[in-house]
Amino acid sequence: MSPTVQSPSRVSFGLYEADLQSGELWKAGHRIKIQSQPFKVLSILLERPGEVVSREELQQRLWGKDTIVDFDHSLGTAINKIREALSDSADNPRFVETLARRGYRFIAPVTYPVQAVAQAPSAPATALSEEQASPAPAESVGKRVFSLRTIRFVLSGVGLMAVLAAAGVGFYLGQSHGRHEPDRITQLTHHGRISPGAPAMESFPSAVTDGVRIFTGQIENGRTILSQVFVNTGDTMPLPVPSEIAAPSLGDLSPDGSKLLLRSHLSPESEQPLWVVPTGGGSALRVANINAHDATWMPDGSGILYAAGSQLFITHLQDGASTPFATLPFGRAFWLRWSPDGKVLRFTILDPIAHTQSLWEIDSKSRKPKPLLANWSKPANECCGTWTPDGKYYIFQSSHDGNTDLWQDNGGSAPTKITNGPLDFQAPVAARSGHRIFFLGLDSRSELQRFDAAHKEFLPERAFLANASRVTYSRDAQWVAWTDPQGRLWRARVDGSEKIQLTPESMQVFLAQWSLDGQQLALMARQPGKAWQLYAIQADGGSPIALLQENRNAGDPSWSADGKTLVFGRVTDLMGMESTPRNLQLLNLETHKTEAIPNSDGYFSPRWSPDGRYIAAISLDQRRLVLYDVAAKTWKTLATTSVADPVWSADSRAIYLHAFMANTQPIYRVSIPDGKLEEVASLTSFRTGDIADYFFSGITPDNVPLVRARTATGNLYMLDLDGK
Secondary structure, rough: OOOEOOOEEEEEEEOOOOOOOOEEEEEEEEEEEEHHHHHHHOOOOOOOOOOOOHHHHHHHHHHHHOOOOHHHHHHHHHHHHHHHHHOOOOOOOOOOOEEOOEEEOOOOOOOOOOOOOEOOOOOEEEEOOOOOOOOOOOOOOOOOOOOOHHHHEEEOOOOOEEEEEOOOOOOOOOOHOOOOOOOOOEEEOOOOOOOOOOOHHHHOEEEEOOOOOEEEEEEEOOOEEEEEEOOOOOOEEOOOOOOOOOOEEEEEEEEOEEEEEEOOOOOOOOEEEEEEEEEOOOOOEEEEEEEEEEEEEEOOOEEEEEEEEEEEEEEEOOOEEEEEEEEEEOOOOEEEOOOOOOOEEEOOOOOOOEEEEHHHHHHHHOOOEEEEEOOOOOEEEEEEEEOOOOOEEEEEEEEOOOOOEEEEEEEEEEEEOOOOOOEEEEEEEEEOOOOOOEEEEEEEEEEEEEOOOOOEEEEEOOOOOOOEEEEEOOOOOOEEEOOOOOEEEEEEEEOOOOOOOOOOOOOEEEEEEEOOOOOOOEEEEEEOOOOOEEEEEEOOOOOOOOOOOOOOOOHHHOOOOOOEEEEEOOOOOOHOOOOOOOOEEEEEOOOOEEEOOOOOOOOOEEOOOOOOEEEEEEEEOOOEEEEEOOOEEEEEEEEEOOOOOEEEEOOEEEEEEEOOOOOOOOEEEEEEOOOEEEHHHHHHHHHOOOOOEEEEEEOOOOOOEEEEEEEEEEEEEEEOOOOO
């Protein structure tokens, strides 16, 4: 009797696992309560991940043709129960996507544990546990086709391990639906903690490989650490680096594969020291006496090419001398990569005013920068290219229609798209041989949480605010406004009623502040390809109105007590390095004239106290909280600590802030005017230990901190460009 392959009974996605036979749902080893009918719907969606399952098919399979039932209500209830169990939302789905009037689609990556295979009675099969079995190949989670690449089993009578491959007895989930080829994208890691960076803050996700390991950033305990991922198994281990390199940012791997080029990205200063660290870990070597925002090895390993300001330099390791290499027409260069023959340098230019990303190249002889894909995207949003070792392929990332995918440059003709979601695929790195590439699949999971002072822990916020990023309440505590992860601005009553979206999809809002009368909000926002600017918008909706007429970044508007003036500032180097002075300004809303606050040079992120007496601000290095007495026109340092996202209490007696550089990243309450620091909460205040990091989102009218807590970011994936 020949072996037969059974359908998988367990399906994994993210931190969740569904047992399709027992009808149980688990999250990180803990069982989650879900009713039978919603679980049946979930099971049907999991059968065909990435595909639309029509409402008609769901009705037929769940209730049949002859059953009389309020189908729309029952199906809607089941979907809501699924989302509740998975902490999902219809507005920003991570698992179940609704397609209006068509059906539903399961959009998250799906994996399948090794299954037992039935054997003939004469040779009974002994199923291996996942720990005992040889590591199964990484799971496919690609564009449209999801497959079980191989099923491993043991013939215990002869002790033979056989691998059923695609050319033999390969088993592909969903073959009955017309699929004949497995998808080429495979998943390497499963912990969901690969650092995605923050390109808007000049932090790009990055990875390099020596052929055996992939070196990349990973988020642990609120910090980015350097990790090594083993290509064959997907196992991940931290790579120790010296304490001088806090939050290491990866630049490049030396040509011989023995040394990593790192810099720190914890500090808000854009230019940082460069360090060389052995791939086996150990002591670090400071590179000459230079600061840079990115760097790469020269092709022969004799020196390092680094970017500082709008220029590129070469430092020679033998004598430490630096020489100019090229000057950029604008912006700053990142993701520096040489062609395999060492003749062409390609890189990404980040424009600090337009906030665009574009690919450029420089011939090593002429040293004249030129755009690689001029006018292909408007505005440009291309980044992070990599060559295969033989130079045959150049792969980069680009964002179109709200999705980020990998593309192939075709040398003059239009680029070819090589991935198609459902994740955002970013930061490709080529293997040391062949045509295999590795990359990040972004699957960020986070939610708004409120601090419970009685239990000293953070708990999930009410449903309508679960997807909020930055939150602000009106002075009368009747209304709440918030931005979501896509940068849209919303407002509602504090009970969630009368919820409306205030800004168009094209506008990205960083933060908003209510006017004293609650009739309008001041925004820090930007249009595509434009600088951060100040806008005002009516709380009942309407078109945002630009408040300044200038082509430079402006941010952090805050209202005076009488509602006639806004104080605003500029942005840090990481959000847009500019050569013009940066200070705090007052904008008269009647005359539209501005004036500088005396002695405010080097300060940003102003916050006007509700009583109008003070303006709080942060030093550009984010290491001091300062206070301006409006009547006396004097400044003083209020607190010396790392500072982000300051918020005034409603009674003007305290400022809440996030000490993001400290070990446990505490939220402090700073008393006014004596500056006494009191820790309110920290990274240790979360109920579960699966929080990767968080940022301070605001406070409620009764001074309760709100944070956006992230449990997952993304994983590493692999693709063979030859289709193997």
